[in-house]
Amino acid sequence: MAIDHLSRRAMLGALASLPALSGLGALAGTREEFNAGLSKNPHLLGLANAKMESFDSGMKKLRGHLPSGLEGVLWRNGPAEHERFGDRYTHWFDGDGMVQAYTLSGDRVTHRARILDTPKRRRETREGRRYIPAFGTAGSGPMSGPDDMNVANTSMLFHAGQLLALWEGGSALEVDPETLGAGKFKAWHPELSGLPFSAHPRVEKDGTLWNTGAIFFPQEALLIYRIHQNGTIVKANLLDVGPMGIVHDFVVTSRHIVVLLTPLVIDPDLWSDRDVSFLDAHVWRPAYGTRVLTIDKNQLEIVRRHELPPGFHFHHGNGWEEADGTIHLDVCQAPGPEFVTRDMREVMCGQLNFSSAHPRYSSIVLPPRSGAEINVLAPGPVEFPRIDSRRTGQRHRMVFALTGDEVDGKWPFNRVIRIDPELGETDGWTYPGHQIPEEHVFVPAGPAEGEGWLLGPYLDVRRKATGLNVFNARHVSAGPLWEGILPYFIPLGLHGTFAAL
Numbered sequence: 001m002a003i004d005h006l007s008r009r010a011m012l013g014a015l016a017s018l019p020a021l022s023g024l025g026a027l028a029g030t031r032e033e034f035n036a037g038l039s040k041n042p043h044l045l046g047l048a049n050a051k052m053e054s055f056d057s058g059m060k061k062l063r064g065h066l067p068s069g070l071e072g073v074l075w076r077n078g079p080a081e082h083e084r085f086g087d088r089y090t091h092w093f094d095g096d097g098m099v100q101a102y103t104l105s106g107d108r109v110t111h112r113a114r115i116l117d118t119p120k121r122r123r124e125t126r127e128g129r130r131y132i133p134a135f136g137t138a139g140s141g142p143m144s145g146p147d148d149m150n151v152a153n154t155s156m157l158f159h160a161g162q163l164l165a166l167w168e169g170g171s172a173l174e175v176d177p178e179t180l181g182a183g184k185f186k187a188w189h190p191e192l193s194g195l196p197f198s199a200h201p202r203v204e205k206d207g208t209l210w211n212t213g214a215i216f217f218p219q220e221a222l223l224i225y226r227i228h229q230n231g232t233i234v235k236a237n238l239l240d241v242g243p244m245g246i247v248h249d250f251v252v253t254s255r256h257i258v259v260l261l262t263p264l265v266i267d268p269d270l271w272s273d274r275d276v277s278f279l280d281a282h283v284w285r286p287a288y289g290t291r292v293l294t295i296d297k298n299q300l301e302i303v304r305r306h307e308l309p310p311g312f313h314f315h316h317g318n319g320w321e322e323a324d325g326t327i328h329l330d331v332c333q334a335p336g337p338e339f340v341t342r343d344m345r346e347v348m349c350g351q352l353n354f355s356s357a358h359p360r361y362s363s364i365v366l367p368p369r370s371g372a373e374i375n376v377l378a379p380g381p382v383e384f385p386r387i388d389s390r391r392t393g394q395r396h397r398m399v400f401a402l403t404g405d406e407v408d409g410k411w412p413f414n415r416v417i418r419i420d421p422e423l424g425e426t427d428g429w430t431y432p433g434h435q436i437p438e439e440h441v442f443v444p445a446g447p448a449e450g451e452g453w454l455l456g457p458y459l460d461v462r463r464k465a466t467g468l469n470v471f472n473a474r475h476v477s478a479g480p481l482w483e484g485i486l487p488y489f490i491p492l493g494l495h496g497t498f499a500a501l
Protein backbone atom coordinates (compact mmCIF):
# COMPACT_ATOMS: atom_id res chain seq x y z
CA MET A 1 0.00 0.00 0.00
CA ALA A 2 1.32 3.40 -0.88
CA ILE A 3 0.23 6.77 0.33
CA ASP A 4 1.37 9.28 -2.20
CA HIS A 5 1.78 12.95 -2.86
CA LEU A 6 1.34 14.59 0.54
CA SER A 7 3.40 13.40 3.41
CA ARG A 8 2.42 11.39 6.41
CA ARG A 9 3.44 14.44 8.43
CA ALA A 10 0.74 16.48 6.71
CA MET A 11 -1.85 13.86 7.57
CA LEU A 12 -0.80 13.78 11.19
CA GLY A 13 -1.05 17.53 11.13
CA ALA A 14 -4.64 17.14 10.05
CA LEU A 15 -5.31 15.49 13.38
CA ALA A 16 -3.07 17.52 15.63
CA SER A 17 -4.11 20.91 14.33
CA LEU A 18 -7.82 20.77 15.07
CA PRO A 19 -8.60 23.78 17.22
CA ALA A 20 -10.18 23.30 20.62
CA LEU A 21 -13.70 24.65 20.36
CA SER A 22 -15.98 25.90 23.05
CA GLY A 23 -19.23 27.77 23.46
CA LEU A 24 -22.75 26.46 24.03
CA GLY A 25 -24.70 29.66 23.62
CA ALA A 26 -26.45 28.59 20.43
CA LEU A 27 -28.10 25.64 22.15
CA ALA A 28 -30.27 27.60 24.57
CA GLY A 29 -34.01 27.16 24.16
CA THR A 30 -34.07 24.86 21.16
CA ARG A 31 -35.57 21.91 23.06
CA GLU A 32 -38.57 23.99 24.09
CA GLU A 33 -38.86 25.48 20.61
CA PHE A 34 -38.85 22.02 19.07
CA ASN A 35 -41.53 20.67 21.39
CA ALA A 36 -43.73 23.69 20.67
CA GLY A 37 -43.29 23.11 16.94
CA LEU A 38 -44.00 19.39 17.24
CA SER A 39 -47.28 20.10 19.03
CA LYS A 40 -48.38 22.07 15.97
CA ASN A 41 -46.87 19.95 13.19
CA PRO A 42 -46.80 16.14 13.63
CA HIS A 43 -44.37 15.74 10.72
CA LEU A 44 -41.63 16.99 13.04
CA LEU A 45 -41.84 13.63 14.86
CA GLY A 46 -39.04 12.48 12.59
CA LEU A 47 -36.66 14.85 14.39
CA ALA A 48 -37.73 13.85 17.92
CA ASN A 49 -35.49 11.77 20.15
CA ALA A 50 -35.59 7.99 19.99
CA LYS A 51 -37.59 6.89 23.00
CA MET A 52 -35.04 4.25 24.03
CA GLU A 53 -31.42 3.29 23.33
CA SER A 54 -32.39 -0.13 21.97
CA PHE A 55 -35.40 -1.73 20.29
CA ASP A 56 -36.27 -5.31 19.34
CA SER A 57 -39.55 -6.37 17.76
CA GLY A 58 -41.22 -8.30 15.01
CA MET A 59 -43.03 -6.27 12.35
CA LYS A 60 -46.81 -6.55 12.18
CA LYS A 61 -47.94 -7.26 8.62
CA LEU A 62 -50.42 -4.73 7.29
CA ARG A 63 -50.85 -6.14 3.78
CA GLY A 64 -49.51 -8.38 1.05
CA HIS A 65 -46.96 -11.15 0.90
CA LEU A 66 -43.19 -11.03 1.15
CA PRO A 67 -41.70 -12.07 -2.20
CA SER A 68 -40.13 -15.48 -2.23
CA GLY A 69 -36.35 -15.17 -2.36
CA LEU A 70 -36.21 -11.84 -0.56
CA GLU A 71 -34.06 -12.92 2.38
CA GLY A 72 -31.49 -10.75 4.06
CA VAL A 73 -30.84 -7.74 6.25
CA LEU A 74 -31.44 -4.07 5.57
CA TRP A 75 -29.10 -2.12 7.83
CA ARG A 76 -29.85 1.56 8.24
CA ASN A 77 -28.27 4.41 10.14
CA GLY A 78 -29.27 7.89 11.20
CA PRO A 79 -29.06 10.47 13.98
CA ALA A 80 -31.44 9.36 16.74
CA GLU A 81 -30.31 11.03 19.95
CA HIS A 82 -31.05 14.63 19.03
CA GLU A 83 -31.08 15.60 22.71
CA ARG A 84 -28.97 14.48 25.65
CA PHE A 85 -28.95 15.77 29.21
CA GLY A 86 -31.45 18.46 28.25
CA ASP A 87 -29.40 19.87 25.38
CA ARG A 88 -30.75 19.65 21.85
CA TYR A 89 -28.49 19.72 18.82
CA THR A 90 -29.16 22.46 16.30
CA HIS A 91 -28.75 20.42 13.09
CA TRP A 92 -30.41 17.24 11.82
CA PHE A 93 -27.03 15.59 11.12
CA ASP A 94 -25.58 16.03 14.62
CA GLY A 95 -27.20 13.41 16.86
CA ASP A 96 -25.64 10.13 17.96
CA GLY A 97 -26.21 7.39 15.43
CA MET A 98 -28.71 4.55 15.76
CA VAL A 99 -28.12 1.48 13.64
CA GLN A 100 -31.14 -0.59 12.63
CA ALA A 101 -31.41 -4.09 11.19
CA TYR A 102 -34.55 -5.21 9.37
CA THR A 103 -34.14 -8.97 8.95
CA LEU A 104 -36.34 -10.52 6.24
CA SER A 105 -36.60 -14.29 6.54
CA GLY A 106 -39.38 -16.57 5.31
CA ASP A 107 -42.65 -14.72 5.89
CA ARG A 108 -41.36 -12.62 8.81
CA VAL A 109 -39.55 -9.33 9.28
CA THR A 110 -37.88 -8.60 12.59
CA HIS A 111 -36.32 -5.31 13.68
CA ARG A 112 -33.45 -4.43 15.98
CA ALA A 113 -32.03 -0.97 16.70
CA ARG A 114 -29.20 0.22 18.93
CA ILE A 115 -27.66 3.59 19.70
CA LEU A 116 -23.98 3.38 18.76
CA ASP A 117 -22.00 4.00 21.93
CA THR A 118 -19.04 5.78 20.39
CA PRO A 119 -16.04 7.13 22.36
CA LYS A 120 -17.62 10.58 21.98
CA ARG A 121 -20.89 9.43 23.51
CA ARG A 122 -19.12 7.58 26.33
CA ARG A 123 -17.19 10.74 27.24
CA GLU A 124 -20.43 12.70 27.45
CA THR A 125 -22.10 9.94 29.48
CA ARG A 126 -19.20 9.96 31.95
CA GLU A 127 -19.43 13.73 32.34
CA GLY A 128 -23.24 13.81 32.40
CA ARG A 129 -23.48 16.54 29.81
CA ARG A 130 -23.62 16.97 26.05
CA TYR A 131 -20.76 19.24 25.17
CA ILE A 132 -18.59 17.87 22.34
CA PRO A 133 -18.88 19.79 19.03
CA ALA A 134 -20.89 18.27 16.21
CA PHE A 135 -21.25 18.91 12.47
CA GLY A 136 -23.63 21.85 12.91
CA THR A 137 -23.50 22.50 16.65
CA ALA A 138 -20.62 24.24 18.38
CA GLY A 139 -19.19 22.64 21.49
CA SER A 140 -16.09 22.43 23.62
CA GLY A 141 -12.89 20.40 23.28
CA PRO A 142 -10.18 19.53 23.72
CA MET A 143 -10.02 17.57 20.47
CA SER A 144 -7.18 15.28 19.53
CA GLY A 145 -8.69 14.40 16.14
CA PRO A 146 -11.93 14.07 14.13
CA ASP A 147 -12.92 10.80 15.82
CA ASP A 148 -13.31 12.63 19.13
CA MET A 149 -16.54 14.03 17.64
CA ASN A 150 -17.44 10.98 15.51
CA VAL A 151 -21.14 10.11 15.93
CA ALA A 152 -21.11 7.32 13.28
CA ASN A 153 -24.61 8.34 12.20
CA THR A 154 -24.76 8.58 8.41
CA SER A 155 -24.68 5.26 6.59
CA MET A 156 -23.84 1.56 6.75
CA LEU A 157 -21.38 -0.46 4.70
CA PHE A 158 -21.14 -4.25 4.54
CA HIS A 159 -17.91 -5.15 2.76
CA ALA A 160 -15.66 -8.21 2.87
CA GLY A 161 -17.83 -9.64 5.63
CA GLN A 162 -17.48 -6.62 7.90
CA LEU A 163 -20.28 -4.25 8.97
CA LEU A 164 -19.28 -0.60 9.38
CA ALA A 165 -21.15 2.52 10.48
CA LEU A 166 -20.02 5.51 8.43
CA TRP A 167 -19.74 9.21 9.17
CA GLU A 168 -18.32 11.86 6.87
CA GLY A 169 -15.67 13.49 9.00
CA GLY A 170 -13.85 10.56 10.59
CA SER A 171 -13.19 6.84 10.66
CA ALA A 172 -15.65 4.05 9.93
CA LEU A 173 -16.87 2.32 13.10
CA GLU A 174 -16.97 -1.46 13.33
CA VAL A 175 -20.41 -2.82 14.27
CA ASP A 176 -21.33 -6.35 15.37
CA PRO A 177 -23.85 -7.58 12.75
CA GLU A 178 -25.77 -9.64 15.32
CA THR A 179 -25.86 -7.47 18.43
CA LEU A 180 -25.39 -4.12 16.61
CA GLY A 181 -22.92 -3.19 19.34
CA ALA A 182 -20.27 -0.59 18.52
CA GLY A 183 -16.70 -1.85 18.12
CA LYS A 184 -13.49 0.03 17.42
CA PHE A 185 -12.70 2.52 14.68
CA LYS A 186 -11.52 0.87 11.48
CA ALA A 187 -7.93 1.55 10.46
CA TRP A 188 -7.42 0.51 6.81
CA HIS A 189 -3.69 0.97 7.36
CA PRO A 190 -1.71 2.31 10.35
CA GLU A 191 -0.85 5.46 8.38
CA LEU A 192 -4.55 6.06 7.68
CA SER A 193 -5.69 5.64 11.27
CA GLY A 194 -8.09 8.39 12.33
CA LEU A 195 -8.43 9.94 8.88
CA PRO A 196 -11.84 10.63 7.32
CA PHE A 197 -13.57 7.82 5.41
CA SER A 198 -16.72 9.36 3.95
CA ALA A 199 -20.24 7.96 4.13
CA HIS A 200 -20.80 7.27 0.40
CA PRO A 201 -18.21 4.75 -0.75
CA ARG A 202 -18.76 3.25 -4.21
CA VAL A 203 -18.49 -0.51 -4.52
CA GLU A 204 -18.15 -1.99 -8.00
CA LYS A 205 -19.63 -5.31 -9.10
CA ASP A 206 -16.33 -7.11 -8.44
CA GLY A 207 -16.25 -5.80 -4.86
CA THR A 208 -13.61 -3.10 -5.42
CA LEU A 209 -14.38 -0.21 -3.07
CA TRP A 210 -13.55 3.47 -3.67
CA ASN A 211 -13.92 6.27 -1.20
CA THR A 212 -12.90 9.81 -0.35
CA GLY A 213 -12.07 11.64 2.86
CA ALA A 214 -12.05 15.43 3.17
CA ILE A 215 -9.22 16.82 5.33
CA PHE A 216 -9.16 20.49 6.30
CA PHE A 217 -6.10 21.02 8.46
CA PRO A 218 -3.36 22.07 8.17
CA GLN A 219 -4.67 22.57 4.65
CA GLU A 220 -7.49 21.29 2.51
CA ALA A 221 -6.69 17.90 1.00
CA LEU A 222 -8.78 15.12 -0.47
CA LEU A 223 -7.88 11.57 0.51
CA ILE A 224 -8.74 8.85 -2.04
CA TYR A 225 -9.04 5.18 -1.07
CA ARG A 226 -8.89 2.08 -3.26
CA ILE A 227 -9.83 -1.05 -1.30
CA HIS A 228 -9.72 -4.64 -2.61
CA GLN A 229 -12.78 -6.86 -2.56
CA ASN A 230 -11.14 -8.77 0.30
CA GLY A 231 -11.15 -5.64 2.46
CA THR A 232 -7.44 -4.80 2.28
CA ILE A 233 -6.30 -1.39 1.11
CA VAL A 234 -4.60 -1.32 -2.29
CA LYS A 235 -3.64 2.34 -2.52
CA ALA A 236 -4.40 5.73 -1.02
CA ASN A 237 -3.47 9.20 -2.17
CA LEU A 238 -3.81 12.65 -0.68
CA LEU A 239 -4.62 15.33 -3.27
CA ASP A 240 -4.05 19.06 -2.94
CA VAL A 241 -7.34 20.44 -4.35
CA GLY A 242 -7.34 24.05 -3.17
CA PRO A 243 -10.33 25.58 -1.33
CA MET A 244 -12.72 22.85 -0.25
CA GLY A 245 -15.73 22.30 1.98
CA ILE A 246 -18.10 19.39 2.52
CA VAL A 247 -17.46 16.58 0.02
CA HIS A 248 -20.41 14.30 0.63
CA ASP A 249 -20.52 12.05 -2.42
CA PHE A 250 -18.79 11.23 -5.72
CA VAL A 251 -19.05 8.72 -8.59
CA VAL A 252 -16.76 6.28 -10.34
CA THR A 253 -16.68 5.31 -14.01
CA SER A 254 -14.81 2.40 -15.60
CA ARG A 255 -11.55 4.38 -15.51
CA HIS A 256 -12.06 7.40 -13.28
CA ILE A 257 -13.26 8.84 -9.99
CA VAL A 258 -15.22 12.08 -10.40
CA VAL A 259 -15.53 14.56 -7.53
CA LEU A 260 -17.53 17.80 -7.60
CA LEU A 261 -16.14 20.57 -5.39
CA THR A 262 -18.97 23.00 -4.68
CA PRO A 263 -18.39 26.69 -3.89
CA LEU A 264 -19.29 26.02 -0.24
CA VAL A 265 -15.80 26.11 1.27
CA ILE A 266 -14.23 26.28 4.70
CA ASP A 267 -13.08 29.71 5.83
CA PRO A 268 -10.10 29.07 8.15
CA ASP A 269 -10.70 32.30 10.03
CA LEU A 270 -14.28 31.31 10.83
CA TRP A 271 -13.23 27.80 11.85
CA SER A 272 -10.82 29.26 14.36
CA ASP A 273 -13.72 31.09 16.03
CA ARG A 274 -14.46 29.19 19.20
CA ASP A 275 -18.25 29.58 18.88
CA VAL A 276 -18.59 28.46 15.24
CA SER A 277 -19.52 24.90 14.28
CA PHE A 278 -17.85 23.05 11.42
CA LEU A 279 -20.86 23.73 9.16
CA ASP A 280 -20.99 27.40 10.07
CA ALA A 281 -17.30 27.77 9.23
CA HIS A 282 -18.30 27.28 5.56
CA VAL A 283 -18.86 30.24 3.23
CA TRP A 284 -20.58 30.34 -0.17
CA ARG A 285 -18.15 31.57 -2.83
CA PRO A 286 -20.04 31.37 -6.15
CA ALA A 287 -17.09 32.91 -7.99
CA TYR A 288 -15.32 29.56 -7.56
CA GLY A 289 -17.99 27.83 -9.66
CA THR A 290 -18.26 24.07 -9.35
CA ARG A 291 -14.85 22.52 -9.86
CA VAL A 292 -15.00 19.01 -11.30
CA LEU A 293 -12.01 16.76 -10.61
CA THR A 294 -11.49 13.64 -12.71
CA ILE A 295 -9.07 11.26 -11.00
CA ASP A 296 -7.37 8.30 -12.66
CA LYS A 297 -8.31 5.07 -10.87
CA ASN A 298 -4.86 3.51 -11.19
CA GLN A 299 -2.65 6.44 -10.26
CA LEU A 300 -5.21 8.20 -8.00
CA GLU A 301 -4.05 11.48 -9.54
CA ILE A 302 -6.14 14.29 -11.05
CA VAL A 303 -6.01 13.95 -14.84
CA ARG A 304 -8.78 16.30 -15.96
CA ARG A 305 -10.49 19.40 -14.61
CA HIS A 306 -13.81 20.90 -15.68
CA GLU A 307 -15.84 23.82 -14.41
CA LEU A 308 -19.61 24.10 -14.07
CA PRO A 309 -21.73 27.01 -12.84
CA PRO A 310 -21.98 27.31 -9.04
CA GLY A 311 -24.32 24.75 -7.50
CA PHE A 312 -24.62 22.65 -4.37
CA HIS A 313 -24.52 18.90 -4.83
CA PHE A 314 -25.13 16.56 -1.95
CA HIS A 315 -26.00 13.14 -3.38
CA HIS A 316 -25.01 11.57 -6.68
CA GLY A 317 -26.61 8.71 -8.63
CA ASN A 318 -24.00 7.07 -10.81
CA GLY A 319 -21.30 7.78 -13.38
CA TRP A 320 -20.11 6.08 -16.55
CA GLU A 321 -17.93 6.91 -19.52
CA GLU A 322 -17.90 6.41 -23.26
CA ALA A 323 -15.01 4.93 -25.23
CA ASP A 324 -13.84 8.44 -26.25
CA GLY A 325 -13.59 9.49 -22.59
CA THR A 326 -16.84 11.46 -22.37
CA ILE A 327 -18.08 11.10 -18.79
CA HIS A 328 -21.73 11.12 -17.75
CA LEU A 329 -22.97 11.45 -14.19
CA ASP A 330 -26.22 12.33 -12.49
CA VAL A 331 -26.56 14.34 -9.29
CA CYS A 332 -29.01 16.20 -7.07
CA GLN A 333 -28.17 19.87 -7.59
CA ALA A 334 -29.57 22.88 -5.74
CA PRO A 335 -28.68 26.47 -6.64
CA GLY A 336 -27.25 26.98 -3.14
CA PRO A 337 -26.62 25.14 0.13
CA GLU A 338 -29.53 26.56 2.14
CA PHE A 339 -31.48 23.30 2.45
CA VAL A 340 -28.53 22.00 4.47
CA THR A 341 -27.35 25.19 6.13
CA ARG A 342 -30.83 26.56 6.98
CA ASP A 343 -33.76 24.13 6.45
CA MET A 344 -32.16 21.26 8.35
CA ARG A 345 -31.44 23.61 11.25
CA GLU A 346 -34.95 25.03 11.34
CA VAL A 347 -36.57 21.60 11.70
CA MET A 348 -34.43 20.98 14.78
CA CYS A 349 -35.91 24.14 16.28
CA GLY A 350 -39.51 23.15 15.53
CA GLN A 351 -39.91 25.05 12.27
CA LEU A 352 -40.98 23.00 9.26
CA ASN A 353 -40.40 25.56 6.53
CA PHE A 354 -38.23 23.91 3.89
CA SER A 355 -38.45 27.18 2.01
CA SER A 356 -35.09 26.88 0.25
CA ALA A 357 -34.69 25.94 -3.39
CA HIS A 358 -34.53 22.15 -3.30
CA PRO A 359 -32.20 19.91 -5.30
CA ARG A 360 -33.21 18.97 -8.85
CA TYR A 361 -32.06 15.73 -10.40
CA SER A 362 -29.57 16.72 -13.06
CA SER A 363 -27.38 15.13 -15.69
CA ILE A 364 -23.78 16.25 -16.21
CA VAL A 365 -21.72 15.59 -19.35
CA LEU A 366 -17.94 16.06 -19.27
CA PRO A 367 -16.35 15.92 -22.73
CA PRO A 368 -12.82 14.48 -22.82
CA ARG A 369 -11.00 17.78 -23.34
CA SER A 370 -12.93 20.93 -22.47
CA GLY A 371 -16.42 22.16 -21.76
CA ALA A 372 -19.04 20.69 -19.47
CA GLU A 373 -22.81 20.92 -19.29
CA ILE A 374 -25.54 20.22 -16.77
CA ASN A 375 -29.25 19.70 -17.48
CA VAL A 376 -32.21 19.17 -15.16
CA LEU A 377 -33.86 15.75 -15.55
CA ALA A 378 -36.85 15.93 -13.21
CA PRO A 379 -38.95 19.00 -12.39
CA GLY A 380 -39.53 18.47 -8.66
CA PRO A 381 -37.20 18.18 -5.68
CA VAL A 382 -35.23 14.93 -5.70
CA GLU A 383 -33.06 13.40 -3.00
CA PHE A 384 -31.81 10.06 -1.67
CA PRO A 385 -30.99 8.61 -5.13
CA ARG A 386 -30.03 4.93 -5.25
CA ILE A 387 -29.19 2.71 -8.19
CA ASP A 388 -28.97 -1.00 -8.89
CA SER A 389 -25.48 -1.18 -7.40
CA ARG A 390 -24.45 -3.82 -9.94
CA ARG A 391 -24.37 -0.91 -12.45
CA THR A 392 -21.86 1.14 -10.41
CA GLY A 393 -19.50 2.83 -12.88
CA GLN A 394 -21.45 1.54 -15.88
CA ARG A 395 -24.20 3.05 -18.01
CA HIS A 396 -27.49 2.90 -16.07
CA ARG A 397 -31.10 3.59 -16.89
CA MET A 398 -32.67 3.41 -13.45
CA VAL A 399 -32.33 5.62 -10.39
CA PHE A 400 -34.68 5.23 -7.41
CA ALA A 401 -35.25 8.39 -5.40
CA LEU A 402 -37.70 10.50 -3.39
CA THR A 403 -39.57 13.52 -4.67
CA GLY A 404 -42.49 15.65 -3.47
CA ASP A 405 -45.02 18.40 -4.04
CA GLU A 406 -42.81 21.19 -2.68
CA VAL A 407 -45.51 22.81 -0.57
CA ASP A 408 -44.22 25.37 1.93
CA GLY A 409 -44.44 24.12 5.49
CA LYS A 410 -44.55 20.40 4.55
CA TRP A 411 -41.90 17.73 4.50
CA PRO A 412 -40.59 17.97 0.91
CA PHE A 413 -40.55 14.25 0.06
CA ASN A 414 -43.72 12.14 -0.16
CA ARG A 415 -43.27 10.08 -3.34
CA VAL A 416 -40.88 7.32 -4.40
CA ILE A 417 -39.94 7.45 -8.08
CA ARG A 418 -37.83 5.74 -10.69
CA ILE A 419 -35.83 8.06 -12.94
CA ASP A 420 -34.32 7.19 -16.29
CA PRO A 421 -31.25 9.47 -16.54
CA GLU A 422 -31.99 9.86 -20.24
CA LEU A 423 -35.78 10.37 -20.03
CA GLY A 424 -36.67 11.66 -16.54
CA GLU A 425 -39.30 10.19 -14.18
CA THR A 426 -40.76 6.95 -15.50
CA ASP A 427 -42.61 5.43 -12.54
CA GLY A 428 -43.69 6.39 -9.03
CA TRP A 429 -45.97 5.93 -6.03
CA THR A 430 -47.21 8.60 -3.65
CA TYR A 431 -47.26 7.99 0.10
CA PRO A 432 -50.30 8.99 2.19
CA GLY A 433 -50.01 12.47 3.69
CA HIS A 434 -49.36 11.18 7.21
CA GLN A 435 -46.34 9.13 6.14
CA ILE A 436 -42.77 10.31 5.40
CA PRO A 437 -40.81 7.97 3.12
CA GLU A 438 -37.10 7.45 3.83
CA GLU A 439 -34.35 6.30 1.49
CA HIS A 440 -35.51 3.32 -0.62
CA VAL A 441 -32.84 0.67 -1.22
CA PHE A 442 -32.76 -1.59 -4.29
CA VAL A 443 -32.33 -5.33 -3.77
CA PRO A 444 -31.47 -7.38 -6.88
CA ALA A 445 -33.41 -10.51 -7.81
CA GLY A 446 -32.93 -11.23 -11.54
CA PRO A 447 -29.98 -10.43 -13.79
CA ALA A 448 -31.36 -7.35 -15.59
CA GLU A 449 -30.92 -3.81 -14.27
CA GLY A 450 -33.71 -2.97 -11.84
CA GLU A 451 -34.98 -6.54 -11.70
CA GLY A 452 -35.65 -6.86 -7.98
CA TRP A 453 -37.30 -5.08 -5.07
CA LEU A 454 -37.25 -1.74 -3.32
CA LEU A 455 -37.18 -1.69 0.47
CA GLY A 456 -38.77 1.52 1.68
CA PRO A 457 -38.92 2.44 5.36
CA TYR A 458 -41.27 5.25 6.31
CA LEU A 459 -42.41 7.18 9.37
CA ASP A 460 -46.17 7.17 10.04
CA VAL A 461 -46.73 10.31 12.09
CA ARG A 462 -50.37 9.39 12.84
CA ARG A 463 -49.50 5.98 14.30
CA LYS A 464 -46.18 7.32 15.71
CA ALA A 465 -44.60 4.21 14.24
CA THR A 466 -42.01 3.25 11.64
CA GLY A 467 -43.15 1.03 8.76
CA LEU A 468 -41.54 -0.81 5.88
CA ASN A 469 -42.80 -1.21 2.32
CA VAL A 470 -41.55 -3.73 -0.23
CA PHE A 471 -42.07 -2.76 -3.89
CA ASN A 472 -41.43 -4.50 -7.18
CA ALA A 473 -38.71 -2.11 -8.37
CA ARG A 474 -39.93 -2.25 -11.96
CA HIS A 475 -43.57 -1.54 -10.99
CA VAL A 476 -43.38 0.98 -8.19
CA SER A 477 -46.70 2.55 -9.25
CA ALA A 478 -48.47 -0.73 -8.42
CA GLY A 479 -47.85 0.05 -4.75
CA PRO A 480 -46.29 -2.10 -2.05
CA LEU A 481 -46.22 -5.89 -2.40
CA TRP A 482 -45.89 -6.09 1.38
CA GLU A 483 -46.21 -3.59 4.19
CA GLY A 484 -45.37 -3.98 7.86
CA ILE A 485 -45.29 -1.71 10.89
CA LEU A 486 -43.35 -1.56 14.16
CA PRO A 487 -44.88 -0.85 17.57
CA TYR A 488 -42.60 2.21 17.91
CA PHE A 489 -40.99 4.91 15.81
CA ILE A 490 -37.36 5.49 14.96
CA PRO A 491 -36.36 9.09 14.11
CA LEU A 492 -35.91 9.67 10.38
CA GLY A 493 -32.69 8.00 9.27
CA LEU A 494 -30.31 8.73 6.44
CA HIS A 495 -28.79 5.80 4.51
CA GLY A 496 -28.67 2.03 4.51
CA THR A 497 -27.45 -1.08 2.75
CA PHE A 498 -28.83 -4.56 2.12
CA ALA A 499 -27.04 -7.90 2.31
CA ALA A 500 -28.56 -11.24 1.34
CA LEU A 501 -28.63 -13.93 4.02
Ligand SMILES: [Fe+2]
Pocket residue numbers: 199200248315494495
Ligand atom coordinates in the same frame (compact mmCIF):
# COMPACT_ATOMS: atom_id res chain seq x y z
FE1 LIG B 1 -25.67 11.17 2.33
